[in-house]
């Protein structure tokens with residue numbers, strides 16, 4: 061989908077529920093194209109739920125409900141009245157990587173190309189080149205180039221996470237959603253992912269959830285702080301970290317300062 065404006069997501073008066081339980085209330089935010097946004101907040105504050113709302117991944121939970129406007133590139137993505145939302149197209153545009161790498165029980169090579177093959181994005185003659193380009197992009201090529209046909213399960217957690225990213229990138233998403241992408245990684249793999257996020261932010265819209273405030277500070281331009289069932293505060297990274305408006309934000313940042 062081409063975005064007619066600089067704004068990729070608009071959320072207006074959005075309320076998210078599981079069953080009758082409100083998870084987030086009155087969410088009003090916008091996200092710019094080709095920017096890096098972090099979502100921070102205490103455990104259970106709704107970070108993952110908000111992230112999954114953006115590519116309709118919560119649809120997998122039958123009790124999930126979303127009211128208000130969630131617009132992606134000018135299209136209301138929860139408005140099914142005209143049968144107008146092509147969810148698989150939406151998820152092709154908006155890739156996602158989870159906290160725990162979730163790979164298919166097949167080879168490293170097949171994992172990178174999974175989406176490309178399934179969606180028939182590129183001709184077979186380009187497959188090897190795509191695999192190499194994507195694995196290089198996530199700093200994994202040198203570690204796996206001699207065992208592309210080996211099972212992806214052989215890889216370490218950090219390598220698997222980079223492979224998940226390579227697989228998402230191979231589908232040429234316009235937006236990348238990352239849910240605590242470095243939570244279970246060693247420092248070296250975390251650094252690799254952080255460098256990659258910075259690099260990707262120049263050409264894609266990246267939205268990531270993190271518990272590491274330093275990571276949010278270093279990588280993102282915009283920060284969304286969730287607490288007590290709402291977006292407590294959001295805005296430019298400098299404003300949020302150096303002079304937050306809300307007491308709750310101040311307390312959260314102070315409590316997490318290391």
Ligand SMILES: Nc1ncnc2c1ncn2[C@@H]1O[C@H](COP(=O)(O)OP(=O)(O)O)[C@@H](O)[C@H]1O
Pocket residue numbers: 078083101102103104105106107108109110121123
């Ligand atoms: N599939 C689900 N069904 C019911 N409640 C859920 C589901 N997923 C998350 N929740 C609830 O929604 C709230 C927010 O969860 P989550 O978005 O995972 O928070 P965070 O990512 O900030 O830790 C929590 O109270 C959690 O228990």
Ligand SMILES: [Mg+2]
Pocket residue numbers: 107108109239
């Ligand atoms: Mg979460």
